[in-house]
Amino acid sequence: MARRALLTDRERELIEGGGDTDDELRYQAVSRVRRKIQEELTEDIDILRENHPDLYAELREVVCESN
Template identity: 55%
Template sequence: MARTRALLTERDRELLASAEGGNRRYQSISEIRSRINEELSTDVKVLKENHPELLDELREVVCDED
């Protein structure tokens, strides 16, 4: 099965891991922030209304203290 992204693209991961990256790194950070504040919030609402068990699984992963 092909892998899909969750929140970050492969390029986002590379840019975040790099101390360099310049303007493209800051642009990527801004895009990630938008995904968190806009898209992820919408996804959480949909899960809450339609499949709360999946929302619980998401919370377990996101709220893990590791």
């Protein structure tokens, strides 16, 4: 079983687009991901920063320095 990070497989499909992607479904996927970033991810980041600085540093490196 493949694990996921921020996006579900379906959200990935919708956001990547393609010929048969419904605009409304794509909009909903973007909204869900935006909510995850603003609410859930920020809380997880705070927990890592306060309780496991090494993991926080790894996350920061991947997010801030990857292409």
